[in-house]
Amino acid sequence: xxxxxxxxxxxxxxxxxxxxxxxxxxxxxxxxxxxxxxxxxxxxxxxxxxxxxxxxxxxxxxxxxxxxxxxxxxxxxxxxxxxxxxxxxxxxxxxxxxxxxxxxxxxxxxxxxxxxxxxxxxxxxxxxxxxxxxxxxxxxxxxxxxxxxxxxxxxxxxxxxxxxxxxxxxxxxxxxxxxxxxxxxxxxxxxxxxxxxxxxxxxxxxxxxxxxxxxxxxxxxxxxxxxxxxxxxxxxxxxxxxxxxxxxxxxxxxxxxxxxxxxxxxxxxxxxxxxxxxxxxxxxxxxxxxxxxxxxxxxxxxxxxxxxxxxxxxxxxxxxxxxxxxxxxxxxxxxxxxxxxxxxxxxxxxxxxxxxxxxxxxxxxxxxxxxxxxxxxxxxx
Numbered sequence: 606x607x608x609x610x611x612x613x614x615x616x617x618x619x620x621x622x623x624x625x626x627x628x629x630x631x632x633x634x635x636x637x638x639x640x641x642x643x644x645x646x647x648x649x650x651x652x653x654x655x656x657x658x659x660x661x662x663x664x665x666x667x668x669x670x671x672x673x674x675x676x677x678x679x680x681x682x683x684x685x686x687x688x689x690x691x692x693x694x695x696x697x698x699x700x701x702x703x704x705x706x707x708x709x710x711x712x713x714x715x716x717x718x719x720x721x722x723x724x725x726x727x728x729x730x731x732x733x734x735x736x737x738x739x740x741x742x743x744x745x746x747x748x749x750x751x752x753x754x755x756x757x758x759x760x761x762x763x764x765x766x767x768x769x770x771x772x773x774x775x776x777x778x779x780x781x782x783x784x785x786x787x788x789x790x791x792x793x794x795x796x797x798x799x800x801x802x803x804x805x806x807x808x809x810x811x812x813x814x815x816x817x818x819x820x821x822x823x824x825x826x827x828x829x830x831x832x833x834x835x836x837x838x839x840x841x842x843x844x845x846x847x848x849x850x851x852x853x854x855x856x857x858x859x860x861x862x863x864x865x866x867x868x869x870x871x872x873x874x875x876x877x878x879x880x881x882x883x884x885x886x887x888x889x890x891x892x893x894x895x896x897x898x899x900x901x902x903x904x905x906x907x908x909x910x911x912x913x914x915x916x917x918x919x920x921x922x923x924x925x926x927x928x929x930x931x932x933x934x935x936x937x938x939x940x941x942x943x944x945x946x947x948x949x950x951x952x953x954x955x956x957x958x959x960x961x962x963x964x965x966x967x968x969x970x971x972x973x974x975x976x977x978x979x980x981x982x983x984x985x986x
Contacts, residue, residue: 685832692784698749700747701966710759712970713760728757730770731782734746785825785841787962789916801920815850817847823885826840855868889921899928901926913935936959941975
């Protein structure tokens, strides 16, 4: 029976491909199209299907899904840079762009050298490094752990490093990474908080039973699923961890290209009704902006600047329990106009916390270097 179903599915794919090719022929756009068994197995037909759908077919999403199914049927475990696991999708993180990574590393060292406050660096492994049990053994992955260790060794003596690899690995069987978007869940964020908190000198750390958990009504499919719709992958759900042991009041100010908006909650759920809402971690702080300043009614006078990417949204609700002021700077997108809202000398700790993917492939130098003159002046006072 199973063989019969597989055969029917295979014939359906072939027939659908033929139908799309007929459309291309009738439109005079058949140049470069090939239909062979080898092309089907290698994924060439699925690429042609999608191209044909984009150009000629109103039901593009249906054919896109059909193209994905065809490649999965052919045994593919990676499609267009996305790894298909048993229960989740993961970005296949590639080796570093050496020029970008070297520049980012030097910018971090320079920042630490030109300002007085303790500086910490945290490179977070991505899902494909931690959740390898989801993938076939033959998948060849870049060794993130070895790379992170080598970067930390090169930075030793200049900064304090935060190694979260083993901590996250201890939760590999749990829901610590989203299934359809490239980020940590709140549960993964708590593991990061435990490791980071110890390095930052926080004591005691808060246990999970000191937080109330709200289950948002927002089930969502992230950008990985939009690129690669796979039926067996379930949607994600955001969990909101609210510190409940003591009452706290918050002020969250977003700075975005000269405009500011203020929330008085860490979880502005009403934003789900607004245009531009993307879902997922947008429920936490209202999403990541170029610069965000956070104020808490805690009696602590600790303050922290975080040069961050989207991963910060996973652990910030836990970390903020211990700080009266935290500034989050989007290390990729903050502009000089946004950065004017944050002066490093007003804070007593600095953290550069990003995914290793961001560190290896995205320009962090532009934002970090914006603070070098200011940091230099502070150090000279």
